Amino acid sequence: MKTQVAIIGGGPAGLLLSQLLDLHGIESVVLERRSRDYVLSRIRAGVLEQGTVDLLRAADVGARMDRQGEIHDGVEISWHDERLNIDIKSLTGRGVMVYGQTEVTQDLYAARDARGGTVLHEAEVTAIEGVEGDGVTVHFTHEGEAKTLTADFVAGCDGFHGPSRKAIPESHRQEFERAYPFGWLGLLSETPPAAPELIYAAHDRGFALCSMRSPTLSRYYVQVPLSEKLEDWPAERFWDELRTRIPADVAETLVTGEPLEMSIAPLRSFVSEPMRHGRLFLAGDSAHIVPPTGAKGLNLAASDVYYLHRAFDRFYNHGTSEGLDAYSETALSRVWKCERFSWWMTSMLHDFPETGAFERRMQRAEFEYLQMSETARKSFAENYVGLPY
Known part of the structure; x- marks a missing residue:
């Protein structure tokens, strides 16, 4: 098989890149290790920045999102029973779109199918060769056969555990990581949301989040130690906590109900530099991970795809490699700012085992500063709705 851009990973980043390249007349083949059903079963983020919304519309996959997604103009932060509503629309002129990642992925699959895009599922990449040469060869297995x-x-849009990042020699990459000593226990239920806006809640027992996917589908989280087991959390215990x-x-x-899905996800901050090595480009979770506190994971992947598809367009359609040469530096500049915001939110709202009295007072002072300062709230809002591309 031969193509112009080989895309490893058929999640939202890989599918969106393939769709945008297709719209610019650039050929691609997507290799996804899992089945389509598995990809669509993953429950992920549901808050889209304005930049992500605009990019999905530009990719001709925004119609259902515009019909079914919910625009939110604010967000709440609570400290025990104190509630602070941050009006992000009045502070920035923009809001966010609540629309689940599973729905985004469904829309992208439908768009690729409609345009005859090549997406191979259960295609296990075994080696990536030639990234420092004149062309790339991807070796993979598919339908029981070894193929190239x-x-x-x-x-490389294949996530944290995929082979793409590992194809960059260790001598050429530097990794930065902060592993957090807790995880998020999440529950999805067919119930109305707890409040009109998302609530990020700080409490002595740990962080909690009230989120939603639609007017009838809610997503809730509570902070738990990494030692916790899912089987020790029946629904009744979760709702009480x-x-x-x-x-x-x-x-x-x-309003409580039987869970449609429950899972425990560990939290980490991670960045791998650079995001380009020769003819290999990383995008999304293959290059960086953020804790979900700031709702940046999918949105960061979208901004990577924005920069990358424009760079390929300039190369193939305008004869310049300037965008490709600048990709890593451009993408990383935004990545680190989003890492900062997600780290800051996580640090302010969670209970850390090593936190002493001084650190707890600092967390409280952060909340009080947001309460008293419009400038602080504007900074929060600017980051929450998404920094410009």
């Missing part, structure tokens, strides 16, 4: 895909370039950590008036009206 040759391309001008390869885009959530009620304890969120404001009392919200807890009183909380």
Whole structure:
């Protein structure tokens, strides 16, 4: 097989890149290790920055999002029973879109199918060769056979555990990581949201988040130690713990139900530099991970794809490699700013085992500063709705 851009990873980043390249007349083949059903079963983020929304529209996959997604103009932060509403729309002129990552992926699959895009599932990449030469060869297994895909370039959109980042020699990459000593226990339920806006709740027992996917589908999280086991958390225990950590008036009206899905996700901050090595380009979780506190994971992947598809367009359609040469530096500049915001939110709202009295007072002071300062709230809002590309 031969193509112009080989894309490893068929999640939202890989599919979006393939769709945008296609719209610019650039050929690609997507290799996804899992089945389509598996990809669509993953429950992920549901808050889209304005930049992500605009990019999905530009990729001709925004119609259902515009019909079913919900625009939110604010967000709440609570400290025990104290509630602070941050009006992000009035502070920045923009809001965010609540639309689940699974829905985004469904829309992207439909768009690739409609345009005849090549997406191979259960295609296990075994080696990536030639990234420092004149062309790339991707070796993979598919339908029980060993196969090869040759391309001008390869885009690694295959997540933290994929082979793309490992194809960059250790001597040529530097990794930065902060592993957090807790995880998020999440529950998805067919119930109305607890409040009109997302609530990020700080409590002595740990962080909690009241989120939503639609007017009838809610997503909740509570901070738990990494030692916790999912089987030790029946739904009743989860709901009781959530009620304890969120404001009392919200807890009183909380509608509970049987979980559609429950899972525990560890939290980490991670960046690998550079995001380009020869003819290999990294995008999304293959290059960086953020804790979900700031709702930046999918959005950071989208900004990577924005920079990368424009760079390929300039190369193939305008004869210049300037965008490709600048890709890593350009993408990383935004990545680190989003890492900072996600780290800051995580540090302010979570209970850390090593936190002493001084650090707890600092967390409280951060909350009080947001309460008293419009400038602080504007800074929060600017980061939450998404820094410009």
